[in-house]
Amino acid sequence: xxxxxxxxxxxxxxxxxxxxxxxxxxxxxxxxxxxxxxxxxxxxxxxxxxxxxxxxxxxxxxxxxxxxxxxxxxxxxxxxxxxxxxxxxxxxxxxxxxxxxxxxxxxxxxxxxxxxxxxxxxxxxxxxxxxxxxxxxxxxxxxxxxxxxxxxxxxxxxxxxxxxxxxxxxxxxxxxxxxxxxxxxxxxxxxxxxxxxxxxxxxxxxxxxxxxxxxxxxxxxxxxxxxxxxxxxxxxxxxxxxxxxxxxxxxxxxxxxxxxxxxxxxxxxxxxxxxxxxxxxxxxxxxxxxxxxxxxxxxxxxxxxxxxxxxxxxxxxxxxxxxxxxxxxxxxxxxxxxxxxxxxxxxxxxxxxxxxxxxxxxxxxxxxxxxxxxxxxxxxxxxxxxxxxxxxxxxxxxxxxxxxxxxxxxxxxxxxxxxxxxxxxxxxxxxxxxxxxxxxxxxxxxxxxxxxxxxxxxxxxxxxxxxxxxxxxxxxxxxxxxxxxxxxxxxxxxxxxxx
Numbered sequence: 001x002x003x004x005x006x007x008x009x010x011x012x013x014x015x016x017x018x019x020x021x022x023x024x025x026x027x028x029x030x031x032x033x034x035x036x037x038x039x040x041x042x043x044x045x046x047x048x049x050x051x052x053x054x055x056x057x058x059x060x061x062x063x064x065x066x067x068x069x070x071x072x073x074x075x076x077x078x079x080x081x082x083x084x085x086x087x088x089x090x091x092x093x094x095x096x097x098x099x100x101x102x103x104x105x106x107x108x109x110x111x112x113x114x115x116x117x118x119x120x121x122x123x124x125x126x127x128x129x130x131x132x133x134x135x136x137x138x139x140x141x142x143x144x145x146x147x148x149x150x151x152x153x154x155x156x157x158x159x160x161x162x163x164x165x166x167x168x169x170x171x172x173x174x175x176x177x178x179x180x181x182x183x184x185x186x187x188x189x190x191x192x193x194x195x196x197x198x199x200x201x202x203x204x205x206x207x208x209x210x211x212x213x214x215x216x217x218x219x220x221x222x223x224x225x226x227x228x229x230x231x232x233x234x235x236x237x238x239x240x241x242x243x244x245x246x247x248x249x250x251x252x253x254x255x256x257x258x259x260x261x262x263x264x265x266x267x268x269x270x271x272x273x274x275x276x277x278x279x280x281x282x283x284x285x286x287x288x289x290x291x292x293x294x295x296x297x298x299x300x301x302x303x304x305x306x307x308x309x310x311x312x313x314x315x316x317x318x319x320x321x322x323x324x325x326x327x328x329x330x331x332x333x334x335x336x337x338x339x340x341x342x343x344x345x346x347x348x349x350x351x352x353x354x355x356x357x358x359x360x361x362x363x364x365x366x367x368x369x370x371x372x373x374x375x376x377x378x379x380x381x382x383x384x385x386x387x388x389x390x391x392x393x394x395x396x397x398x399x400x401x402x403x404x405x406x407x408x409x410x411x412x413x414x415x416x417x418x419x420x421x422x423x424x425x426x427x428x429x430x431x432x433x434x435x436x437x438x439x440x441x442x443x444x445x446x447x448x449x450x451x452x453x454x455x456x457x458x459x460x461x462x463x464x465x466x467x468x469x470x471x472x473x474x475x476x477x478x479x480x481x482x483x484x485x486x487x488x489x490x491x492x493x494x495x496x497x498x499x
Contacts, residue, residue, distance in 0.1 A: 005071050007062035016079045017053025020086050021046045023135050031128020038126045041094030049086040077487050084108045090132045105470045110136025112481035115223025115333035115450030118463040122228050130226050134213040141220025141363040142190045194219045197247045204240045218247045221363045223333025223450040230335035245326050252330030252358030273398050274359050274370045289321035292346045328353045331365040333450020335458040354443040365448025371410045378407050431469040445476035
């Protein structure tokens with residue numbers, strides 16, 4: 001390992017495991033309350049995980065606690081693997097998902113906030129397991145690395161390396177000069193949003209158990225539901241779906257802007273270029289999809305909307321269009337209807353949205369709106385430069401010139417993202433998937449979306465995939481959640497060279 005500070009790496013993995021174990025202990029009372037036999041599997045999982053974490057922590061006492069970039073990348077990637085390997089213990093020890101491949105897939109789908117599942121009858125699962133499943137979303141949404149920085153400021157200035165590697169999106173705007181205070185503020189917002197949504201969903205007609213699970217899944221843009229039909233189960237309760245739409249939008253917004261909004265600085269929110277494109281994009285695409293649902297549904301396909309006619313067909317079409325567009329753009333993955341049954345044109349629109357993503361600095365996955373804005377602006381500037389080759393015209397974002405290095409980084413990210421998507425699609429066909437399903441599974445896993453197209457559509461799941469395909473999709477979920485570079489850099493020879 002050369003110059004790598006291995007002791008601080010293993011010590012940090014120990015902290016990660018201990019925290020993960022304590023979250024398992026939180027799931028235990030739910031299972032105990034419902035008098036489920038799986039509670040002992042959950043409790044034992046927590047004990048084992050805390051023991052492993054404590055062993056790693058106390059057996060690695062570093063003389064130097066500073067973390068450089070190399071250690072930061074390793075800690076984040078290995079930390080997520082530690083989460084996933086220990087996080088599947090409740091499934092295995094309870095016997096609810098006895099297969100290691102399936103247990104790992106469900107776990108990493110949770111932590112990466114993808115929301116893809118191998119469970120075919122969710123409502124038959126014990127409450128304690130369902131709650132743990134939602135907790136994996138909630139932990140992964142903001143990232144346990146950020147949580148650790150928030151409550152264990154023993155890393156000093158080195159904590160910034162972890163925050164930059166872990167925080168979702170191409171930017172990690174700081175709310176406070178000290179990184180630990182930034183992480184605390186982010187998590188405070190995260191907790192408050194979860195609690196507020198929980199209360200609103202409870203008041204709107206959900207049971208308290210369903211409300212807390214769906215709140216955790218929404219704020220983390222995860223998508224795991226406690227119902228087989230996902231949010232379509234609540235088609236008779238439009239207000240429930242509108243609450244979820246609002247919080248999906250908030251969760252897909254840069255948390256720095258949410259912080260400013262909560263502080264009363266609303267003007268800063270609407271000054272954000274990314275926020276304007278993000279909101280207008282959701283509204284615009286939703287309007288198009290609404291028109292398709294109402295007037296241009298394919299005659300060979302039947303609508304998947306079961307109209308309860310609570311407020312009429314027009315309202316139902318608007319609500320379902322807005323719900324599904326928001327769900328896909330924010331990479332939440334909740335389902336109120338099967339959008340692949342609206343029309344082939346609508347399916348094409350949603351497939352394009354798989355490559356959008358929410359805002360930078362949000363819990364969303366995908367490419368992110370900010371990157372698209374910068375790439376489009378850079379492309380238009382290239383046309384100008386073709387006419388005026390000697391002109392020096394910088395790319396401007398939020399009224400400020402962007403460093404050319406950042407522009408190149410964003411373009412590189414997009415190229416690598418699309419190359420991985422293409423290679424992943426081809427690989428999945430090799431592993432037995434038909435072409436349409438391979439495209440859907442690759443885009444969904446890499447973008448941390450959940451439901452896709454083909455045989456992994458909103459009314460299907462990933463249970464029928466081969467073991468190799470599930471492991472491959474798990475890898476895609478990991479690199480997608482950690483923004484590609486954080487993981488892929490570990491596979492480069494120069495990363496392991498001594499400085």
